């Protein structure tokens with residue numbers, strides 16, 4: 196009696212499980228194929244904001260992953276720039292108050308404001 200009742204419940208359960216796994220398998224494959232970079236590195240590229248205010252980069256040191264974007268925004272009342280050290284591998288050029296500028300640093304670097312050379316920052320690319 197108990198065995199028969201168990202089989203009656205077990206069969207629909209088995210069918211439900213078989214359907215669920217059959218339905219979910221192609222979905223998982225699609226996700227993997229659509230985002231190969233994420234699957235490989237485990238990192239979704241993101242953006243990190245750096246505010247320029249009161250003659251400082253804030254934060255002045257950022258740690259990012261390869262492929263991440265830095266967005267510099269001049270929130271000060273005078274022009275500034277962001278320029279890679281030591282060889283100006285990249286530079287924003289002058290940023291007026293309110294201006295923003297993006298860069299995807301390829302490697303760790305120090306940088307400064309070439310207009311106010313005491314303004315410095317550090318980018319660590321992991």
Ligand SMILES: [Cu+2]
Nearest residue numbers: 275308310311
């Ligand atoms: Cu400056």
